[in-house]
Amino acid sequence: MEMTAAPEGGLIKKSNEEWRAVLSPEQFKILREKAIEKRGSGEYVKLFEDGIYCCVGCGNPVYKSTTKFDSGCGWPAFFDAIPGAINRTEERAGLRYEITCTKCDGHLGHVLKNEGSISCCPSPKGYEIVRQHNGRLKHCVFTVKSSVPVYSEGVNDGIKLHSFGNLVKRRVFLDTSRRFYFQGRWSEFSGRRVQTYAGVDVASAVDVINDLGFDTLTFLMVTVIIVPAFRVLKASPILGFFFAGVVLNQFGLIRNLTDVKVLSEWGILFLLFEMGLELSLARLKALAKFAFGMGLTQVLLCTAAFTAFELPPNGAIGTKILEFLFHSRSDLVNIRSIDEAVVIGAALSLSSSAFVLQLLAEKGELPTRFGSATLGILLLQDIAVVPLLVILPVLESQNLGGESIWPMLAKESAKALGGLGILSLGGKFFLRRIFEVVAETRSSEAFVALCLLTVAGTSLVTQWLGFSDTLGAFLAGALLAETNFRTQIEADIRPFRGLLLGLFFVTTGTSIDMEVLFREWPNVLSLLGGLIVIKTLIITAIGPRVGLTIQESVRVGFLLSQGGEFAFVVFSLANRLGVLPNELNKLLIIVVVLSMALTPYLNQLGRKAADFLDERLDPGDKIDENVNFDVSESIVIIGFGQMGQVLANFLSTPLVSDSDLVGWPYIGFDLNPAVVKESRKLGFPILYGDGSRPSVLQSAGVSSPKAIMIMYKGKKRTTEAVQRLRLAFPGSPIYARAQDLPHLLELKKAGATDAILENAETSLQLGSKLLTGFGVMSDDVSFLSKVFRDSMEIQAQEEITASETNAGLKPMQMKASDINVETGAQQVQLMKPMQMKASDSNSDSAAEILQETDSLSQSQIDDSSVNVDNGFVGKADKAQE
Numbered sequence: 001m002e003m004t005a006a007p008e009g010g011l012i013k014k015s016n017e018e019w020r021a022v023l024s025p026e027q028f029k030i031l032r033e034k035a036i037e038k039r040g041s042g043e044y045v046k047l048f049e050d051g052i053y054c055c056v057g058c059g060n061p062v063y064k065s066t067t068k069f070d071s072g073c074g075w076p077a078f079f080d081a082i083p084g085a086i087n088r089t090e091e092r093a094g095l096r097y098e099i100t101c102t103k104c105d106g107h108l109g110h111v112l113k114n115e116g117s118i119s120c121c122p123s124p125k126g127y128e129i130v131r132q133h134n135g136r137l138k139h140c141v142f143t144v145k146s147s148v149p150v151y152s153e154g155v156n157d158g159i160k161l162h163s164f165g166n167l168v169k170r171r172v173f174l175d176t177s178r179r180f181y182f183q184g185r186w187s188e189f190s191g192r193r194v195q196t197y198a199g200v201d202v203a204s205a206v207d208v209i210n211d212l213g214f215d216t217l218t219f220l221m222v223t224v225i226i227v228p229a230f231r232v233l234k235a236s237p238i239l240g241f242f243f244a245g246v247v248l249n250q251f252g253l254i255r256n257l258t259d260v261k262v263l264s265e266w267g268i269l270f271l272l273f274e275m276g277l278e279l280s281l282a283r284l285k286a287l288a289k290f291a292f293g294m295g296l297t298q299v300l301l302c303t304a305a306f307t308a309f310e311l312p313p314n315g316a317i318g319t320k321i322l323e324f325l326f327h328s329r330s331d332l333v334n335i336r337s338i339d340e341a342v343v344i345g346a347a348l349s350l351s352s353s354a355f356v357l358q359l360l361a362e363k364g365e366l367p368t369r370f371g372s373a374t375l376g377i378l379l380l381q382d383i384a385v386v387p388l389l390v391i392l393p394v395l396e397s398q399n400l401g402g403e404s405i406w407p408m409l410a411k412e413s414a415k416a417l418g419g420l421g422i423l424s425l426g427g428k429f430f431l432r433r434i435f436e437v438v439a440e441t442r443s444s445e446a447f448v449a450l451c452l453l454t455v456a457g458t459s460l461v462t463q464w465l466g467f468s469d470t471l472g473a474f475l476a477g478a479l480l481a482e483t484n485f486r487t488q489i490e491a492d493i494r495p496f497r498g499l500l501l502g503l504f505f506v507t508t509g510t511s512i513d514m515e516v517l518f519r520e521w522p523n524v525l526s527l528l529g530g531l532i533v534i535k536t537l538i539i540t541a542i543g544p545r546v547g548l549t550i551q552e553s554v555r556v557g558f559l560l561s562q563g564g565e566f567a568f569v570v571f572s573l574a575n576r577l578g579v580l581p582n583e584l585n586k587l588l589i590i591v592v593v594l595s596m597a598l599t600p601y602l603n604q605l606g607r608k609a610a611d612f613l614d615e616r617l618d619p620g621d622k623i624d625e626n627v628n629f630d631v632s633e634s635i636v637i638i639g640f641g642q643m644g645q646v647l648a649n650f651l652s653t654p655l656v657s658d659s660d661l662v663g664w665p666y667i668g669f670d671l672n673p674a675v676v677k678e679s680r681k682l683g684f685p686i687l688y689g690d691g692s693r694p695s696v697l698q699s700a701g702v703s704s705p706k707a708i709m710i711m712y713k714g715k716k717r718t719t720e721a722v723q724r725l726r727l728a729f730p731g732s733p734i735y736a737r738a739q740d741l742p743h744l745l746e747l748k749k750a751g752a753t754d755a756i757l758e759n760a761e762t763s764l765q766l767g768s769k770l771l772t773g774f775g776v777m778s779d780d781v782s783f784l785s786k787v788f789r790d791s792m793e794i795q796a797q798e799e800i801t802a803s804e805t806n807a808g809l810k811p812m813q814m815k816a817s818d819i820n821v822e823t824g825a826q827q828v829q830l831m832k833p834m835q836m837k838a839s840d841s842n843s844d845s846a847a848e849i850l851q852e853t854d855s856l857s858q859s860q861i862d863d864s865s866v867n868v869d870n871g872f873v874g875k876a877d878k879a880q881e
Contacts, residue, residue, distance in 0.1 A: 011102075011103065011104070011105060012057075012058050012103055012104040012105075016028075016032065019031075019032050019057075022057075023056070023057065027056055027057075029582075030107065031056065031057050031104075031106040031107055031108075032106070032107070033107075033582040034098075034107045034582075035582070047076075049065065050065050050066075051065050052064055052065065052082070053065070053068075055101040055103065055104060055106055055108070056106075057101065057104040057106040058101060058103040058104035058106070060085060060101050060102065060103040060104065061082055061085060062081055062082055062085040062086055062101065062108065063078045063080075063081055063082060063085075064082060067079050067080045067081075081099075084102060085101070085102060086099050086100065086101060086102060086108065087099070087100045087101075087102055087105075088111055097110060097111045098110055099111055214255055214256075215254055215255055215256050215259075215260050218248065218253055218254065219260075219502075219503055219506060222241070222244045222248070222506065223241075223499070223502055226240035226241060226244060227240070237502070238355055238358060238359065238505055238597075238599065238600060239597060239600055241502050241503075241505035241506045241508075241509070242505050242506070242508060242509040242593075242596075242597045243509060243597075244506055244509065245505065245506040245507060245508060245509020245510045246509040246510070246512060246514075247509075248506070248509075248510070249509065249510035249512075250514065254510065257507070257510060260503065260507060261507045261510075263500070263503065264500060264503040264504040264506070264507045265469075265504070266496075266500045267354070267497060267499075267500030267501035267502075267503060267504040268354065268470060268473075268501075268504060268565055269455055269459060269469060269470060269473040270455065270473070270493050270496055270497035270500060270501075271353055271354055271357070271497060271501065272353075272382060272470050272473045272474040272477065273454075273455050273473040273474065273476055273477040273493065274477060274490060274493065274494075274497060275353065275378070275379060275382045275474060275477060276473070276474045276475065276476060276477020276478040276479075276480075276481060277477040277478075277480060277481050277486050277489060277490055287372060287375065287376035287379065288376075289376070289546050289547065290372060290373040290375075290376025290377060290546060291376035291377065291379050291380040292380065293545075293546040294373065294376065294377055294380075294539075294542050294543065294545075294546045294548075295376055295377040295378075295379065295380025295381060295384075296380055296384075297542050298349070298377060298380075298535075298538060298539050298542055298560075299346070299349050299350075299380065299381060299384050301538045301542075302345075302348070302349035302534065302535055302538055303342065303345045303346045303348075303349045304345070305345075305534050305538065306344070306345035306348045306349065306534070307338075307341045307342050307344075307345035309345075309530075310341040310344060310345060311338065311341055313338065313341070316341075321526075322523055322526065325522075325526060344571075346384070347563075347564070347566055347567045347571070348531065348563060348567060348592075349381075349384075349535075350381045350384070350385065350563070350564035350566055350567065351377075351378065351381060351535075351560040351561075351562055351563070351564050352562055352563065352564045352565060352596045352599065353378050353381070353382065353564070353565070354501050354504060354505070354565060355505075355562065355596050355599040356374060356378060356559060356560065356599060357375070357378065358498075358501060359559075359599060359600060359603060360374065360375075363603075369548070369552060370548075370552045370555050370556060373543070373546075373548055373552065373556050374556050374559055374560065377539075377556070377560060378560075381564070382474065385470070385471075385474075385566055423458075423461060423462075423465070423475070424475065424479065427458065427475070427476070427479045428479050431454065431476075431479050431480060431483075432480075432483050434450065435447075435450065435480070435483060435485050436673050438450050439485065439671070439673045439688065440673055440674075442671065444492075447488070447492065448492045451489050451492050451493050452493075452496070454476050454480070455472075455473050455476055455493075457476075458472040458473065458475055458476035458479075459472035459473050459476075460472070462475065483688075484673065484676045484677065484680065484687065484688035485688045485689075486687075486688075486699075487669075487687045487688065487689040487696055487699045487700045488671075488687075488688055488689035488690065488696060490695075490696075490699035491689060491690070491693055491695040491696040491698075491699050494695055494699070504565075508593055508596065508597075509593070509597075511568070511589055511590075511593050512589075512590055512593055512594075513586045513589075513590065516583065516586045516587060516590060517590055520583075520587055523587060524587065524590055524591055524594070527587070527588070527591045528591050528594055528595055531561070531562075531563060531591060531592075531595055532561040532562070532595060532598075532602070533561075535557070535560065535561040535562075536554075536557040536558055536561040537557070538557075539553070539556055539557035539560055539561070540553045540554050540556075540557035541553075543556055543557070550613055551610035551611075551613050551614050552610070554606055554609045554610050554613065555603075555606040555607060555609075555610050556606075557606065558602045558603065558605055558606030558609065559599070559602060559603050559606055561595070561602055562592075562595035562596050562598060562599050562602065563591065563592030563593075563595045563596060564592075564596075567588070567589075567592045568589060568592070571585050571588050571589055571592075633665075633703070633704050633705065633706050634664075634665040634666050634667050634702065634705065634706060635651060635664055635665065635666040635667075635705065635706050635707045635708075635709065636666070636667060636668075636669070636691060636697065636702060636705045636707070636708045636709065637666055637667070637668040637669070637691075637709045637711065638668075638669050638691035638692055638708065638709065638710045638711060638712070638721065639669075639670060639691075639710065639711035639712050640668040640669065640670040640675055640676070640679055640684070640686050640711070641670075641675065641711065643711050643737075644668060644670075644709075644711040645679070645684070647709060647711070648666060648668060648684055651664045651666050652664075652666075664706070666685065667685050667686070667687065667700065667702065668684060668685065668686035668687070668691075669686065669687055669688075669689050669690070669691025669696065669697075669700075670686060670688065670691075671688065671689070671690055673688060676688045687700055692710070692712075692717075692720070692721035692724055692725060693724065694724060694725065694727075694728035694729070697728075704729070704731070704732070705729060705732045706732070707732060707733045707734075707735065708725055708729065708732055708733070708734045708735070709735050709736075710722060710725075710734065710735065710736040710737070711737060712736070712737065713737065713739070715739055715743045715746070718736050718737065718738075718743075718747065719743075719746050719747060719750050721736075722734055722736055722747055722750040722751055722752045723750045723751060725751075726750065726751030726752075727751075733753040733754075734751065734752050734753050735752065735753060735754050735755065735756070736752050736755045736756075737755070737756055737758050738755040738756060738757050738758065739757075739758060739759070740757070740759070741757065743755075744757055757792065760792060764785050764788060764789070767785075768781045768782075768784075768785055771784070
């Protein structure tokens with residue numbers, strides 16, 4: 001490239017078009033639009049030949065090679081500039097100066113302020129620490145890919161030209177001495193020794209950790225204040241996190257913003273991992289109508305609509321509309337090809353899973369049909385992200401210009417499918433086996449660590465394959481969706497996901513450029529309104545075609561009308577490729593961020609619109625908010641040992657049902673992988689997980705259990721389970737096993753609806769067998785058993801009132817004459833089970849079933865052998881009883 005000659009005096013002034021003519025796109029981005037460059041992409045990092053470094057824009061000498069040293073960070077480092085070669089302008093935050101060339105005003109980098117202190121400046125992959133010593137500022141300087149002249153300083157005659165990968169970029173400078181390590185050899189400088197390269201790295205890491213610690217403390221304080229405050233205000237904490245990010249960024253209270261953003265992206269990883277867990281075959285079948293019928297149509301139509309807004313290239317319809325309405329600049333929108341327009345349109349068609357799912361969970365609306373439709377669309381959108389993740393690396397690695405990406409996409413897709421196929425097959429086998437081994441240890445710490453390792457590991461593998469880490473997290477969830485551990489995994493990662501998503505919402509607020517917002521507010525409002533209106537209309541129109549009412553369709557349309565997190569990725573990439581001007585990139589990011597912040601209000605607006613329509617439509621079109629799916633109101637059996645299986649079989653018989661269903665719907669939970677595996681083979685609806693944790697039940701879709709049966713044997717464990725579940729489900733009856741009278745009293749105080757004294761019940765059953773063998777009538781025996789149970793209940797209530805705990809039972813003081821035979825007959829009549837329909841069975845078969853049930857002895861219940869015929873699996877001592 002021909003170098004622009006430096007003038008004798010004065011500042012070189014050119015228009016953007018003139019600069020574009022003499023600079024490459026990457027050079028223009030960095031020098032004229034203050035962009036940043038990827039770490040390690042330059043060739044000057046390890047270059048230590050003698051010479052002078054010049055500005056690529058005008059040829060002005062700015063740095064000498066004698067002031068350059070290896071900071072070990074991947075960017076050139078200088079501790080001083082040639083006098084008069086650069087200008088320093090203090091930035092708004094007051095923490096650093098911007099470095100510009102004195103001849104052409106080209107942006108070169110930054111210089112940190114405050115002598116003797118450590119300050120931070122943002123970079124592509126983290127904050128770098130710059131320390132100044134002896135009154136000399138350390139220069140963080142950018143580089144640009146080009147051929148740059150380096151003038152010899154007496155080493156050789158004439159001028160030497162070096163082909164540099166970069167010009168200069170900001171990076172870590174810890175100049176704790178005047179001796180520098182150049183290309184594996186020691187080079188004396190001013191006769192003083194310095195720390196080694198490793199020492200520089202250690203100091204850098206410590207300073208970064210210190211700043212991250214301050215930012216972490218700030219975020220935790222914000223969380224503690226915002227979440228309760230917005231709960232009191234009955235507003236979504238999402239808005240609180242968002243506005244906190246805006247405020248913290250404006251006042252410069254986030255020291256290490258880039259690293260904090262990287263950390264917050266873990267929230268997105270966990271979110272997509274959880275979305276992958278939802279993609280089990282059963283879940284897809286239940287939501288297929290919404291996911292593939294409504295979600296796919298929505299993505300295609302929205303992509304087409306937004307793409308049309310961005311066409312034709314170099315003269316978009318959107319540009320003309322903005323020029324007509326607000327007299328916007330003609331270069332505001334500059335889409336160079338149809339391919340790029342389609343990618344941007346597809347990104348805008350996606351909604352924010354982070355905001356929407358968090359909001360639905362807060363409102364408890366996921367189990368409703370409206371919530372299920374929303375979830376189905378979001379699942380399809382997450383699947384639609386995968387093709388975008390394939391396209392993005394292609395665009396990033398190829399300077400396509402006006403050339404179509406589809407041939408390259410086909411090649412990369414074939415390569416990707418092969419790599420992902422191998423990863424999927426291997427991961428499915430190894431992940432399942434690893435989780436089984438860890439689960440058998442019964443270590444919750446190891447299980448949680450394995451969950452985190454799975455997310456991080458698969459994300460890293462997909463990055464090695466050239467894809468996004470989010471694809472890896474999604475794939476890991478999909479691989480585990482069909483295992484027995486899905487429910488427990490969801491419950492374990494939810495705290496991490498929730499906290500990191502809160503951090504993500506904070507960093508989302510920091511993405512707003514307030515200067516651009518105030519200057520371009522008419523364009524922001526028009527684009528924001530267009531985004532919301534177009535998506536709302538399209539989704540609302542699709543809803544009735546898949547079985548939703550018009551009210552439900554309106555609610556879904558408003559709730560999913562915002563932009564999504566992946567739009568940031570697309571816009572940032574388009575900006576780096578020169579597809580979008582820097583101003584337009586900032587403008588679109590502001591539009592997407594504001595639309596995400598409006599999500600709670602859009603949900604409220606959709607509800608009000610649905611209520612308005614509800615008053616004016618026929619009753620047949622009204623929304624049924626109580627429609628639930630699958631196990632949301634089933635009976636929960638916690639601990640699926642042999643006693644749990646007896647109870648499950650008892651609930652499955654038609655004799656205990658008063659509806660068209662066979663038995664009562666139930667779902668079991670157990671932490672023994674062997675019990676879960678064998679029970680599922682026998683057809684029991686059982687999941688691996690700690691059912692005593694409300695979060696596990698929520699992950700399984702249980703929102704309002706009809707009843708909860710706790711089959712644990714341990715006293716403390718049973719009592720704690722009752723306490724947790726009573727707080728989570730105050731309206732659900734809870735039954736548990738009590739080992740003795742004090743334990744029964746504890747369970748009652750903890751909130752159990754009723755508890756059964758296991759030893760007492762065994763004695764009553766044995767006594768009943770004994771009396772029946774002596775010829776006592778079965779009705780009288782049943783009545784006596786009930787009387788004794790009532791007596792024990794009365795004693796328990798007295799103990800509760802007196803706050804006494806005595807393991808002994810008072811003797812029964814009853815005379816035979818006190819027993820009223822007529823009353824006993826009435827009691828027995830009340831104990832009869834509900835009968836089956838005539839079409840299901842006859843009285844003879846019903847009697848046989850009753851006889852079989854009555855003949856079940858305690859010895860059979862305690863038998864530890866495996867009996868496939870009656871559905872018992874595993875040993876009692878290994879089951880979760």
